[in-house]
Every structure is written in structure tokens, then in C-alpha cells.
Amino acid sequence: MPIPEDVTGDEIDKDVRQELQSLPKGLAEDVAKNLVMVARLIDEDPEGAYGYSKVALRLASRVAAVREAAGFAAYANQKYSEALAEFRAARRMTGTVDLWPVMADCERGLGRPEKALDMAGAPEVHKLDKAGQVEMRLVAAGARRDMGQLDAAIVTLQSPELASSSVQPWTARLRYAYADALLAAGRTDEAREWFAKAVEADRDGSTDASDRLAELDGVEFVDALDEDDEPGETTEEAEADTDIDTDTEKDTDTDTDTDTDTEKD
Numbered sequence: 001m002p003i004p005e006d007v008t009g010d011e012i013d014k015d016v017r018q019e020l021q022s023l024p025k026g027l028a029e030d031v032a033k034n035l036v037m038v039a040r041l042i043d044e045d046p047e048g049a050y051g052y053s054k055v056a057l058r059l060a061s062r063v064a065a066v067r068e069a070a071g072f073a074a075y076a077n078q079k080y081s082e083a084l085a086e087f088r089a090a091r092r093m094t095g096t097v098d099l100w101p102v103m104a105d106c107e108r109g110l111g112r113p114e115k116a117l118d119m120a121g122a123p124e125v126h127k128l129d130k131a132g133q134v135e136m137r138l139v140a141a142g143a144r145r146d147m148g149q150l151d152a153a154i155v156t157l158q159s160p161e162l163a164s165s166s167v168q169p170w171t172a173r174l175r176y177a178y179a180d181a182l183l184a185a186g187r188t189d190e191a192r193e194w195f196a197k198a199v200e201a202d203r204d205g206s207t208d209a210s211d212r213l214a215e216l217d218g219v220e221f222v223d224a225l226d227e228d229d230e231p232g233e234t235t236e237e238a239e240a241d242t243d244i245d246t247d248t249e250k251d252t253d254t255d256t257d258t259d260t261d262t263e264k265d
Contacts, residue, residue: 001034001037001051001052001055003033003034003037004037007033007036007037007040008033009028009029009030009031009032009033009035009036010032011036011039012032012035012036012039015065016032016035016065017032019063019064019065020032020060020063020065022063023060023063027059027060030059031056031059031060031063031066034052034053034055034056034059035052035056035065035066035069037049037052038052038053038056038069038072038073039069042072042073042076043076046073046076046077047077049073049076050073050074050076050077050079052073053066053069053070053072053073053074054070056069056070057070062093064089064090064093064094065090067086067087067089067090067093068086068087068090068099070086071083071084071085071086071087071089071090071099071102072102074086075102075105075106075109078109080106080109080110081106081110083102083106083109084103084106084107084110087099087102087103087106088103091103097124097125097127097128097132098128098132100119100122100124100125100128100132100136101128101132101135101136101138101139102135103119104116104119104120104136104139104140104143105139105142107119108139108142108143108146113142113143113144113146113147114143114147116139116140116142116143117140117143117144119136120136120137120139120140120143130161130168131168131169131170134159134161134170134174135170137156137157137159137161137174138157138173138174138177140156141153141154141156141157141177141181142177144156145181145184150181150184150185151185153181154178154181154182154185157174157177157178157181158178159174161174162174162175162178167200167201167203171201172198172201172202172203172206172207172209173206173207175194175195175197175198175201175209176194176195176198176202176207176209176212178194179191179192179193179194179195179197179198179209179212180212182194183216188216191216192213192216192217195209195212195213195216196213199213
């Protein structure tokens with residue numbers, strides 16, 4: 001797949017670059033460039049990111065960072081079985097538990113919420129950092145909802161992290177999930193309160209909390225189109241039409257004056 005000229009491969013994280021040092025220099029550069037493209041496209045063009053991940057995987061399947069990137073690209077394309085296999089491979093190579101929450105979410109994607117809940121109660125969870133533990137809580141709540149256990153999902157999300165007034169990278173998503181669960185349970189007033197709190201914490205627009213809040217408040221966003229304007233007509237076109245109408249009226253007045261003068265004669 002083509003690599004844009006502005007991509008050098010130096011954009012990758014230093015830890016990944018260190019992993020690639022086990023490869024011949026030219027091969028390492030090619031792999032790095034493909035990993036950069038995966039990271040660049042995964043949000044806006046997941047299919048494109050998936051294509052670059054397959055190239056990197058073909059070039060260096062024994063590099064943990066490559067397997068992890070391939071896993072996230074597959075995950076973004078809802079290829080959960082493939083993603084899970086790649087995450088498991090990366091975990092075997094590194095021995096870390098960082099991927100545990102997303103592996104559990106893959107189990108959800110495969111229609112196995114019970115397995116995800118088992119993973120949420122596994123010893124590996126205690127080895128996760130705070131962000132990983134919050135992510136695991138979100139996955140567990142999602143699994144409860146998959147099983148129709150709305151009240152249990154709400155309780156699962158109730159945590160010190162949810163109650164905290166400080167804003168962390170996970171705060172908006174946690175508050176949003178809690179609000180959504182409350183709304184699903186018919187607790188609309190509470191849901192509105194937590195959607196508002198999610199908006200306060202969502203500094204980078206990672207959720208659509210503002211839209212959900214507006215919807216609950218009955219606010220509708222419509223195009224500001226002048227009723228007198230024709231659909232699709234620009235302001236300039238409307239002004240031009242007005243000028244033409246004015247000129248026509250002037251011509252009509254002139255004709256009328258001429259007819260009157262003729263009658264007088």
C-alpha cells in the first residue's frame with residue numbers, strides 16, 4: 001500500500017522504535033511507516049488502517065507492537081475474533097496485562113458477555129493501572145447490559161472514579177456510560193444530570209453527550225434558512241432577485257407614466 005511522502009517512520013513511539021531495532025534497518029523503517037499509517041487512519045478510515053496493519057503483520061509478525069496494532073485495527077473494523085487472537089499474541093510476547101480490558105470487550109463483540117464478566121473478576125484486573133481498571137469497569141457494565149441486567153450495570157459503574165470531581169482522561173466516558181445506563185432504565189432526570197456532567201468533562205469531544213443532553217431538553221437544531229428564500233438560494237442570489245424585482249417595478253412605473261402622458265395629449 002502507498003505511503004505518503006511526509007511519513008518517515010520516526011513518528012512512532014520510542015518504545016515501539018526500540019522493539020523494531022531487532023529487525024534489519026530497511027525492514028524496520030518499512031514496518032514503522034506502516035504502523036504510523038495505522039495510527040493515522042484508525043479513527044477516520046478504519047478499513048485503510050486495517051490494510052496497513054496487514055502489511056506490517058506480513059513484514060514483522062514476531063514484533064509485539066505489530067501484533068497489537070493489528071489487533072486494534074481489526075477491533076476498529078469489528079473483526080473481534082481476529083482482534084482477540086492478535087491481542088493474545090501480543091500479551092504472550094510482552095507478559096503485560098494492558099490489553100486485558102479490550103480483550104474482554106472482544107468477548108462481548110463475539111456474543112460472550114459472560115466471558116467478559118469472568119475476565120472482569122480475574123486477578124489480572126488488579127495489575128491494571130487506574131485507566132485500565134476504569135476501562136474494565138466500562139466493559140463489565142456493557143456486558144451486564146448485554147445480558148439485560150440494567151440495574152447491575154448501573155451499580156457496576158458506581159465507583160470512586162465516577163463520584164470524583166476531578167477530570168481525568170476517562171471521566172467523560174465513564175459519566176456518559178452511567179447516564180446512558182440510567183436512561184435505559186427509565187431514570188430520565190438522573191440521566192440528564194449525568195449527561196450534563198459528561199459534557200463538562202468532555203474537553204476533546206470524545207462523546208456525543210452534548211447532543212444527548214439537547215435531545216433530552218427537547219432542543220432541535222435546524223438550518224437557519226429564510227422562509228422567503230428559495231431552497232438552496234444563496235444570500236447573493238436573493239439580493240440579486242430583489243434588485244431585478246425593483247428594476248422591473250421601476251420599468252412598470254415608467255410605462256405607466258408614459259401612458260398617462262399619452263392620455264393627456
